[in-house]
Amino acid sequence: EAGVVQSPRYKIIEKKQPVAFWCNPISGHNTLYWYLQNLGQGPELLIRYENEEAVDDSQLPKDRFSAERLKGVDSTLKIQPAELGDSAVYLCASSDRAVGTGELFFGEGSRLTVL
């Protein structure tokens, strides 16, 4: 079975440009997360979805970041406009709350470099 799939793996853009990241969670996982991972740091939650509903987006900088999870499956995270400080790895994860502890399964991440 395929794991969490993210694209693109790498993206280099000029500041003030828009960028979008896509995530396909593990089939059947109702919970989807976007985490931000700065260099040398642990993942920090940006937004959490239960099916198509954003249930925790308090850490998402809503002036420039937006996310959606149409039909409760794939999700897109967008940044517009990007700033230098947005350079980081954007990790998507999914879990199935119905299974035990709801282990998080991460994607490989999308590494963003803003020049």
Add this chain to the structure above:
Amino acid sequence: GENVEQHPSTLSVQEGDSAVIKCTYSDSASNYFPWYKQELGKRPQLIIDIRSNVGEKKDQRIAVTLNKTAKHFSLHITETQPEDSAVYFCAARSGGNTPLVFGKGTRLSVIA
């Protein structure tokens, strides 16, 4: 909200020695404590976890201990091997509806 502190930030051990990484948490309601391993350029992967109703859990060379009173938990790796070299993250969660909060990570280097 929950706050997780992790120490040390870097750790070097000789192959075959043991490694211990410690984490503290702030929310006494936290009841789930996983450990993730992240190799360079790879995704974080769960290596072991513990729930608040047990004090210790082992899986081959890896063990995790939990002290609820002191609000700290530790990862123990015995007989370290070069392939154990990676960044290890602890995390805590206070309930099924709350997200995991991660520590800042420990970069473990096992020297052959």
